[in-house]
Amino acid sequence: MTFIPVVSEQRFLMRHIVGIEELQAKDRFAAATPDVVDAILEGAGAFAAGEFAPLNRPGDVTGAKWTPEGVKMPAGFHEAYRAYVEGGWGTLAADPEHGGQGLPFALATAVLEDLGTANMGFSLIMMLTPGAVEALTSHGSPEQQAAWLPRLVTGEWNGTMNLTEPQAGSDVGALRSMATPAGDGSWRIKGTKIFITFGDHDLTDNIVHLVLARTPGAPAGTRGISLFLVPKFRLDGTPNDVRCVSIEHKMGIHASPTCVLSFGDGDDCHGWLIGPENGGMRAMFTMMNNARLNVGLQGVSIAERATQQAVAYARERIQSARAGAASRDSVAIIEHPDVRRMLLRMKAQTMAARALIYYAAGQVDRAHAGDEAAQARVDLLTPLAKAYGTDVGCEVSSLGVQVHGGMGFIEETGAAQHYRDARIAPIYEGTNGIQAADLVGRKLSMENGAVFSALLADIRAEAADEGALMALVDACELVGARLLAAGADDRLAGSYPFLTMLSVAVSGWLMARQERAARTEQGMDADFLALKQAAARFYLDRIVPEAAGLAAAATAGAEGLYGISAEAFSA
Template sequence: MPYTAPIAEQRFVLDVIADLPGLAAHAAYANASADMVTAILDEAAKLAQNEFAPLNRVGDTVPVVLADGVVTLPPGFAAAYAKYVEGGWAGLGVAEAHGGQGLPFAVSVAVQEQLTSANMAFALCMMLSQGAIEALAAHASPELQAEYLSKLVTGEWTGTMNLTEPQAGSDVGALTSRAEPHADGSYRLKGTKIYITWGEHDAAANIVHLVLARLPDAPPGTRGISLFIVPKFLRDGTRNDVRCVGLEHKLGIHASPTCTMSFGDHEACVGYLVGAEGAGMRAMFTMMNNARVQVGLQGVAIAEAATQHALDYAQNRTQSARFGHGGKAVRIIEHADVRRTLMTARALTQATRALVYLNAAAVDRAHVGHAEGQGLADLLTPISKAFATDIGVEVASMALQVFGGMGFVEETGAAQYLRDARIAPIYEGTNGIQALDLVGRKLGMDGGAHWKTLLADVRTTVAELQSHAELSTMAPWLEDALAAAETTTHWLATTNDPDDKAAGATPYLRLMGLMLGGWLLARQAQAAAAMLGRGEGDPKFLNAKISTARFYAEQLLPQATALAGPVMRGAALLYAIPEDVLAA
């Protein structure tokens, strides 16, 4: 079933949740007029639907090939990438000072959603490049920006992020890759990096690797890490001493080359320092935070594509009479349980989209100097990354369930969404690490000012719902979820036992994600009701918005309330069974 970009939904969320008109009022985002954004989404949809989506199944079934250090992509990928470059899409959210189009991150996120829904494995290439652009724009010298950033912004070159080593996964401070200063001001790198997404391919003329390594006299841990540019091809056109020496055979995203990269096999790997010595993690976190929002977006994108796929099947598959009605067989979309599955998938997809777009808009506001925007972005990023990617997996599984036994058969394509989605809760910091970051760092920032402001905003929405006749039925459910969020947040903020905090982190993040999703859908229902009252917009679309918000509130929000107990139960029960008994 062909993918169709949900442009009307994206525009609505950009306006109501991301407050695109407010963003466009800033000089930095003046190009983001309503007409311009609509035109961009329309054109991006053509690229996603006509170029990326037809390659999705191809990339799943035709493997990438490594030979003599060169990775060859499946048929059609290089040509599709050339069209992406031709359209100028790589510079969409980049400041005009760096050669970009100066549009908000929130708009580029909407475009990236379309590309990812169409072909997640392919869109990873663009995602990594966007992160590299962000890091170099913030931390590289003007000279390096002129040479490398400019080519990344056009899309002529692609970028990667090289952190993980065989002995240093999530513990980045344990990395051992080395960088030796050279007389000409460059460095010579040596080491091995694993799980490098799009580390080698034949779609672009050059690949700009951003590599974390240690200088000879660097202190241990993360304080001793520096960041380097290591290009695939050097300034004189010769091949640098960096090679892909292996490809991972993965559960999903088969068309995305996941590489083992070897630097300095011949002691001649040239690199250039980005930022100050020992400041590598600060620079890399710029790239990682961008990537974490974008990975959360992958959960949204896969959920959208999988839901569309399941809906199409449910509308066309005839089987069994309706329960208790007898008579002839009906299309399965008429069965209550299938309807519940589809409504759940729809509501969760729209809730997570709103969460990620809100996060992206907070990043935009931080870029123009809003302290509140930075605080909100910091708070939301681990929630967006973890909650949205968990939802991506769950919705992909729900969509497969709609297909029944046919969903378990590869030819229907339902299984690919589930296989592709499963990596997202793992990379860019596992979801458990995101939960620990939320409770261990983000809740305490600025004395808790940011979560207090956010929960107060939700409280305001509850009060508005209570006074709205049509929407008031949502208020009790959101109020209960908010009360659970307030209680657990205060408990985590005041509990001194780190084990108890760690034990409650994952259910707490889930609780917050569910609650915020209900809040953001309620806000959209408010906007939809107001538009209906003024006789504006498409009544079918707007009424569906209200019904989706009500379904989420009544059917899904009660789960948030139930999570309060697990958050505050403490760690003791997690360790109650001795390790040797667990292993027995």
């Protein structure tokens, strides 16, 4: 099946979660008038359904192909990508100075959700380029910005992130790629990078790689890493000695070429330093934090696609009489209680994770407008959005297979693809375990805990009548204090359950807000509002209490994890 754009849902969240009217009142976002916002939401949904969704299954079956001349994309992808560029969809949130439209990041988030729901693998080319734009905008020189940003903003060129090396996975400080000054203002880059999303393809005329490398005499570890702009082709059109050695054969996202790139095999790979020497991690984190929000959004996208397909199947599949009914005639499986439980869980989890990420996107916009408190909240929410969004994507797509029963395990139904595609998202852009470590190691203690406390205070002020949610907030406060006082091992041992607790608390707050708004909303479809209220109550009454139960795991400490030797795990 194709997918149905969730325009009503997005419009609802723009009003009640993002606060689009408040953003529209700021000079920076004056162009985001109500008619413009509606036109973009409607147009993006129609574009994604018409151009990207039909390529989802062919992209999975055919996939990107490596050749000695470069990576080739499947039929139809070139036309769809050209339509994306010509439609200006990549320019929405970029600075007008570089060819952007200056619209809210939250609005661009909704567009990227549509593209990801329609075709997750294909949408990865759009996911990283905005981060490259932000990194260059924040850290690049005026000359670099003038030369590279205009065509990155439009999507004529795409950007990539090059961190990982064969010997240095998540330990970025162990990378060995080298950059040597060439004496002409450029550097010569040499090394190998792996897992580079859309590191090579034939959709654009150029690819702009942002590459982490060491300079001669640089300090060890992450303190000695610099960031370089390394294009596939130099501005004069000369090939830049960057070669795709191979692409990975993956479990899912087959339409996204995951490349092994070799830089400088002929000692003629030119790169240009972005920001100060040895300041690469700071510059790269600008790109990574943007990407982490977008990866969390991928979880929402695939959850939405899986949910829509599961609902359609459950309404059509006739099997067995409903237990306790007077009639013994077989009914559609959507009438059976356990199927209803699964479908409502899918709906509730998808809505909750979407609300969390849209809320974070709205805070990004406030931060861009100069609100320092909003920036601090984005920093706190980013690991939650990435990890919880992708966990939800995996859970919901797995439930989608379950709703289909045996047919879900058959590739032709498409349910299995959603699960295969979703499974990468908790891994890349910093595994979800790394997100949890970031939460308890850095974000929880920001401003001596004041950022965390302010978030809990906002939840309490707005949702004090939700008993289960208040119990969870209290548990988050208690666990957070204990983790801050704990040693490193104990803190990390409890980090993941704590991240889930806090994610559900924030999402529950936003679901409670939506339930209240749905009760008084005027002019929207009655079925949509009824579903919104039912999903919110399901989340608050069933999922929130589950999260409160994680407090014991979050405070259990590390001792039980180290009661056996490493060798004993193989017993």
